[in-house]
Amino acid sequence: MERILTFHDLQSGMADLGYMASDDLAVSIHLALTLGRPLLLEGAAGVGKTEVARVLAEMHDTELVRLQCYEGLDAAQAIYEWNYQKQLLSIRASAEEGTTGQAAEERIFSRDYLLERPLLAAITKDKAPILLIDEVDRADEEFEAYLLEILSEFQITIPELGTVKAQHPPIVILTCNGTRDLSDALRRRCLYSYVNYPDPQMELAILNARHPDLNAHLAKQIIGFVQNLREEELEKVPGIAEMLDFAAALSGLGIADLSKDPEQVQRALIALLKTQSDQAAITTEVTQRIAGKAA
Amino acid sequence: MSRVTKFAAQDAGPAARVAGFMAHLRANGLRLGAAETSVALHALTAMNAYSPDECRNALRPICTGCKEDVDQYDDLFDAYWMDMGRVRTRAVPKLQTKGNNDVHSSRDASGEAGGSAGNATTPDGGDGEAESDGEGKLIATEVRNLSRKDLRDLVRSEEIAEAERVARKLGEALRDCRSRRRIAATKGDRLHFRKIMRRSLATGGEPLQLLKKRRPDRTRNIVTLCDVSGSMSVYAQVFLAFIAGLMRADQKADAYLFHTRLVRITETLRDKDAMRAIGRMSLMADGFGGGSKIGACLDRFATTYAKRFVDGRSVVVIMSDGYDTDQPHVISDALQKLGKRGCRIIWMNPLKGWRDFAPVTAGMKAALPHLDLFTSANTLSDLAALEGELTRL
Numbered sequence: 248m249e250r251i252l253t254f255h256d257l258q259s260g261m262a263d264l265g266y267m268a269s270d271d272l273a274v275s276i277h278l279a280l281t282l283g284r285p286l287l288l289e290g291a292a293g294v295g296k297t298e299v300a301r302v303l304a305e306m307h308d309t310e311l312v313r314l315q316c317y318e319g320l321d322a323a324q325a326i327y328e329w330n331y332q333k334q335l336l337s338i339r340a341s342a343e344e345g346t347t348g349q350a351a352e353e354r355i356f357s358r359d360y361l362l363e364r365p366l367l368a369a370i371t372k373d374k375a376p377i378l379l380i381d382e383v384d385r386a387d388e389e390f391e392a393y394l395l396e397i398l399s400e401f402q403i404t405i406p407e408l409g410t411v412k413a414q415h416p417p418i419v420i421l422t423c424n425g426t427r428d429l430s431d432a433l434r435r436r437c438l439y440s441y442v443n444y445p446d447p448q449m450e451l452a453i454l455n456a457r458h459p460d461l462n463a464h465l466a467k468q469i470i471g472f473v474q475n476l477r478e479e480e481l482e483k484v485p486g487i488a489e490m491l492d493f494a495a496a497l498s499g500l501g502i503a504d505l506s507k508d509p510e511q512v513q514r515a516l517i518a519l520l521k522t523q524s525d526q527a528a529i530t531t532e533v534t535q536r537i538a539g540k541a542a
Numbered sequence: 543m544s545r546v547t548k549f550a551a552q553d554a555g556p557a558a559r560v561a562g563f564m565a566h567l568r569a570n571g572l573r574l575g576a577a578e579t580s581v582a583l584h585a586l587t588a589m590n591a592y593s594p595d596e597c598r599n600a601l602r603p604i605c606t607g608c609k610e611d612v613d614q615y616d617d618l619f620d621a622y623w624m625d626m627g628r629v630r631t632r633a634v635p636k637l638q639t640k641g642n643n644d645v646h647s648s649r650d651a652s653g654e655a656g657g658s659a660g661n662a663t664t665p666d667g668g669d670g671e672a673e674s675d676g677e678g679k680l681i682a683t684e685v686r687n688l689s690r691k692d693l694r695d696l697v698r699s700e701e702i703a704e705a706e707r708v709a710r711k712l713g714e715a716l717r718d719c720r721s722r723r724r725i726a727a728t729k730g731d732r733l734h735f736r737k738i739m740r741r742s743l744a745t746g747g748e749p750l751q752l753l754k755k756r757r758p759d760r761t762r763n764i765v766t767l768c769d770v771s772g773s774m775s776v777y778a779q780v781f782l783a784f785i786a787g788l789m790r791a792d793q794k795a796d797a798y799l800f801h802t803r804l805v806r807i808t809e810t811l812r813d814k815d816a817m818r819a820i821g822r823m824s825l826m827a828d829g830f831g832g833g834s835k836i837g838a839c840l841d842r843f844a845t846t847y848a849k850r851f852v853d854g855r856s857v858v859v860i861m862s863d864g865y866d867t868d869q870p871h872v873i874s875d876a877l878q879k880l881g882k883r884g885c886r887i888i889w890m891n892p893l894k895g896w897r898d899f900a901p902v903t904a905g906m907k908a909a910l911p912h913l914d915l916f917t918s919a920n921t922l923s924d925l926a927a928l929e930g931e932l933t934r935l
Contacts, residue, residue, distance in 0.1 A: 253590070274589070274599035281588040282581065289609065319722030331735045338747025352743060387723065425850040431573065431607070438603035441612045 265456045266302040267449050275440035285398045285419035290442030293486015296422040300379035310376040314365040316386035322393055327367045330360050356407040367403055370413035377418050384423040391433045398436045447474055458494050468505045469494050475537045485519040492518035505538040547625035566622045572611055578604055702816045705787025708926045715932040730754025762857050765796040769862035771834030777892040781861045784925055786816055796851050800839035836862055837872025844879040854884035861890045864906035873905050877912035886914045894918030
């Protein structure tokens with residue numbers, strides 16, 4: 248892994264891989280890397296939180312270990328589990344061989360019988376991976392408690408085996424989008440950064456990076472349109488991914504100017520508006536008004 | 543002239559100044575400990591500490607922990623480091639021996655006498671309607687009562703203890719079996735393999751004892767929204783005691799006050815000393831006993847806090863009389879939005895206890911279709927009696 252000296256290097260390194268980070272975010276990531284602390288990213292859906300982890304993994308040329316959280320996620324699915332079937336068979340076999348209980352117990356509680364789940368996998372890798380704990384607020388509060396040991400000490404305690412300590416501590420990125428309030432204990436262990444929707448210049452840079460062949464006039468219009476659309480009262484505010492889809496949809500439909508073909512533009516809106524009531528609220532007239540403002 | 547604050551020579555170096563900054567943030571309600579100070583110093587060594595903007599960005603991820611913190615961080619940073627070249631005499635503040643901001647004596651409560659506009663049964667006299675007609679009609683007013691009222695005058699500590707008991711009972715009534723995680727239990731619906739394997743070692747790998755696990759009961763989260771506008775001030779006593787009790791009984795409960803604005807009081811009420819919590823709350827409830835904007839406040843709740851704290855496992859309790867200065871459709875829109883989060887909505891209207899009460903106010907009428915339960919509640923015993931109804935929800 249090459250040594251990154253200042254956050255400007257990091258910023259341009261990420262930009263080369265197609266991720267435009269604001270100064271604010273770049274400094275947070277830079278500190279997380281230099282201080283070796285987990286980074287908690289919070290923000291609305293679709294502002295590119297998960298993407299940070301992907302880009303970092305690519306940049307450091309290392310593996311991305313991803314743990315997607317959901318309600319009901321527990322230690323057995325996130326950290327480790329014993330392979331019960333294999334253990335059972337082994338006990339049977341040892342009974343037939345006539346080995347002692349002590350030896351059998353030592354064998355079935357060894358690493359061979361352990362099923363690694365993402366968190367344990369992340370700390371046993373030979374090269375420090377990027378560990379992405381995605382949407383941590385979807386998991387229950389009890390699950391946060393499991394994370395505490397891993398996040399502060401980079402170790403996992405397995406009662407039967409002892410403590411497994413990371414030889415190469417992973418770079419941990421946690422994301423959340425405010426489904427529920429996270430506990431203070433978890434927040435304290437992380438650096439925190441709130442990721443906002445990008446400003447127009449930044450968003451234009453993102454669009455240019457992803458769709459370099461788009462004509463400059465249309466790109467500007469799209470950004471102006473999406474930025475203004477976010478000001479409207481919507482249930483689901485479109486994120487960056489939606490904006491990129493919208494741009495792809497427009498070029499797919501062969502539209503060169505947003506104010507030219509209202510019908511087609513309206514059709515392309517399905518890439519931006521994801522609920523029925525939002526689609527009903529943004530009528531053709533509203534679209535044209537916003538497009539007019541953007542131009 | 544540089545905008546950067548100058549420090550007096552008696553202060554020992556940058557470490558003391560950063561410690562002073564941490565103390566400054568702490569005094570402004572951010573929760574930071576000594577560990578953060580040390581991380582902050584490390585962070586600054588990793589950055590170009592001569593550039594104020596880089597320092598600002600570097601300290602942000604360390605000193606903030608949620609969006610509210612981020613919102614006030616820039617101002618706090620400016621106040622400390624960018625004080626227009628003013629000299630700060632002592633970066634590390636002296637230990638406070640007396641005069642803690644969180645403790646108030648009723649002796650130094652001020653400006654309270656003038657604010658009696660919202661007292662007893664008369665609404666405040668914004669337009670004089672209540673004084674002139676003799677029908678005792680309650681009206682909502684748009685005037686924000688700017689004088690501060692001390693809520694501790696309304697609530698006594700023994701009431702809080704009583705309310706805590708009631709709140710605990712209500713919490714139990716709302717128990718709901720919805721957890722997806724399974725824990726060991728004698729009567730369960732699934733086998734608990736981990737335990738079975740452990741036990742089977744004793745019998746040579748033969749699983750003789752089949753242990754079970756099941757889904758445990760989960761309590762619902764209670765979110766309370768209490769109207770403290772002028773027309774409600776006579777009932778506020780009961781409700782505030784109830785909320786204070788609830789927050790102490792249930793660690794997950796969430797509470798808000800509203801009049802013309804919506805204020806989150808959850809953090810404040812978590813204070814160990816119940817009366818001090820109420821005291822801190824009165825500072826926040828600036829405008830208490832004034833006009834009411836129920837619709838706007840509910841809408842604000844539905845679009846902001848509800849997205850974070852309300853889900854299918856929540857019960858939202860609104861305590862209000864429904865006298866609103868907004869258009870009635872604002873209330874119904876807000877409640878509809880809130881309902882989409884999958885929560886149960888209970889409206890407690892103190893006026894419902896009156897004889898011949900009918901929900902004739904436009905606001906209340908608009909709200910009714912969206913409610914799961916519409917009840918009266920004037921006293922703590924009324925609230926206790928709700929237990930049966932809540933079980934049925």
